[in-house]
Amino acid sequence: MTSTVSTGGAHAPSAPEFPMPRAAGCPFDPPPALKEEQEQGSLRKVRLWDGTTPWLVTRYTEQRALLSDPRTSADITRPGYPSSAPVRGSSFSFILMDDPEHARQRRMVTAPFTIKRVEAMRPAVQKIVDGLIDDMLAGPPQADLVQAFALPVPSLVICELLGVPYADHDFFQENSKTLISRSAAPEERGAAHANLIGYLDELMGDKIARPADDLLSGLGARVGAGELSRRQAAEMGVLLLLAGHETTANMIALGTLALLEHPDQLTLLRDSDDPKTVAGAVEELLRYLNITHGGRRRVAVEDIEIGGEVIRAGEGIIVPNDIGNRDPDVFADPDRLDIGRDARRHVAFGFGVHQCLGQPLARMELQVVYSTLYRRIPTLRLDAGLEDLSFKHDGSVYGVYELPVAW
Amino acid sequence: MKVILDQDKCVASGQCVVAADDVFDQDDDGIAVLLDPNPSSDRADDVEQAAAVCPALAIRILG
Numbered sequence: 001m002t003s004t005v006s007t008g009g010a011h012a013p014s015a016p017e018f019p020m021p022r023a024a025g026c027p028f029d030p031p032p033a034l035k036e037e038q039e040q041g042s043l044r045k046v047r048l049w050d051g052t053t054p055w056l057v058t059r060y061t062e063q064r065a066l067l068s069d070p071r072t073s074a075d076i077t078r079p080g081y082p083s084s085a086p087v088r089g090s091s092f093s094f095i096l097m098d099d100p101e102h103a104r105q106r107r108m109v110t111a112p113f114t115i116k117r118v119e120a121m122r123p124a125v126q127k128i129v130d131g132l133i134d135d136m137l138a139g140p141p142q143a144d145l146v147q148a149f150a151l152p153v154p155s156l157v158i159c160e161l162l163g164v165p166y167a168d169h170d171f172f173q174e175n176s177k178t179l180i181s182r183s184a185a186p187e188e189r190g191a192a193h194a195n196l197i198g199y200l201d202e203l204m205g206d207k208i209a210r211p212a213d214d215l216l217s218g219l220g221a222r223v224g225a226g227e228l229s230r231r232q233a234a235e236m237g238v239l240l241l242l243a244g245h246e247t248t249a250n251m252i253a254l255g256t257l258a259l260l261e262h263p264d265q266l267t268l269l270r271d272s273d274d275p276k277t278v279a280g281a282v283e284e285l286l287r288y289l290n291i292t293h294g295g296r297r298r299v300a301v302e303d304i305e306i307g308g309e310v311i312r313a314g315e316g317i318i319v320p321n322d323i324g325n326r327d328p329d330v331f332a333d334p335d336r337l338d339i340g341r342d343a344r345r346h347v348a349f350g351f352g353v354h355q356c357l358g359q360p361l362a363r364m365e366l367q368v369v370y371s372t373l374y375r376r377i378p379t380l381r382l383d384a385g386l387e388d389l390s391f392k393h394d395g396s397v398y399g400v401y402e403l404p405v406a407w
Numbered sequence: 408m409k410v411i412l413d414q415d416k417c418v419a420s421g422q423c424v425v426a427a428d429d430v431f432d433q434d435d436d437g438i439a440v441l442l443d444p445n446p447s448s449d450r451a452d453d454v455e456q457a458a459a460v461c462p463a464l465a466i467r468i469l470g
Contacts, residue, residue, distance in 0.1 A: 353463055
């Protein structure tokens with residue numbers, strides 16, 4: 001018996017495992033094996049935890065093309081979908097659905113993320129950031145930046161926007177951590193998901209009974225109007241709560257670490273009064289760090305000819321944005337952190353109809369943070385060796401667990 | 408130059424507004440609105456940026 005029957009790709013029999021490990025001592029760079037795959041060609045086959053061999057798309061151009069191609073599906077329940085863990089349950093938020101249902105649900109929550117509404121929140125975010133820095137400066141001159149600053153900033157903002165009591169943050173942060181951890185057992189992740197759904201469902205009941213001027217109350221009204229089931233509303237709440245703090249928190253802590261390790265870039269950022277310099281630095285740090293490192297997942301619904309290969313209907317597709325953002329054909333000297341470059345076309349937020357809904361808010365929060373923290377604490381320094389830090393290799397969002405700093 | 412916007416495709420990312428706020432705006436739900444379908448040529452870089460970063464490929468530029 002032979003096992004060399006091709007499944008649409010010439011590389012399948014020796015397909016490397018995905019995800020791949022990063023190199024020790026290089027916390028900001030994508031895995032070297034991923035870089036090697038990119039050098040070999042744009043479309044490669046990889047092997048997942050369950051033995052399936054989906055396509056890995058490594059070049060920027062093909063990544064954008066496939067993520068915006070209607071012949072690809074984000075529906076996790078379709079056969080061939082390259083899931084990162086066993087698929088649980090039967091109800092999912094709209095990021096794992098296709099249009100038109102995806103578009104219908106997504107449009108219910110786009111209003112708070114318009115540029116005008118986000119800009120209107122800037123003074124409130126500035127106040128949150130300044131208040132947390134005041135607290136840091138009032139205590140001893142050292143802290144874990146993750147707990148003292150990076151996590152509270154986006155948590156306070158998203159709680160305010162959604163109408164979630166911040167007092168409950170220990171509960172939902174603990175469960176969020178388990179839910180997105182690759183090393184947690186499936187039962188543990190299932191329990192964490194059930195906890196979060198239960199919490200949001202109860203909160204949704206309060207919002208329906210006593211509506212306020214927040215996003216969850218808006219969803220509650222849609223449940224009342226029959227546009228959304230209460231379960232769907234709770235799923236959306238979990239998605240927004242999770243996406244709203246995990247990602248930005250990691251960009252704050254890991255971004256700060258990257259800047260402390262590149263003091264020339266930190267000085268450029270700190271010494272500039274130009275909001276465009278700050279905005280540019282945010283884009284470059286998003287490109288360079290690309291914290292969503294598990295790869296966007298899709299399955300082909302028709303045959304797609306691309307990058308010299310044919311992706312057959314039913315084959316899985318993985319798009320790791322981190323390596324796309326290091327494509328030397330698009331970003332010169334891509335492994336160099338250069339806050340002066342024009343990095344705005346990066347794919348850190350994904351691309352296509354599923355691109356991150358909260359990106360205007362994330363960008364604004366990061367602009368406020370990066371233009372305030374290092375100026376108000378100019379002597380901020382790492383209070384540990386780089387080799388002593390523990391990085392989130394096992395999660396779907398990359399970052400650092402703790403960031404000891406002193407000033 | 409002539410700009411064409413397909414509002415049915417728009418996913419409300421708002422990135423066109425960030426790139427060129429004199430050419431694009433958003434309605435209350437974030438759907439892009441074309442303020443100026445014939446921007447002058449000195450706006451070319453920003454409008455091309457808007458089209459390039461639009462995740463839904465909803466912006467086309469002619470000429």
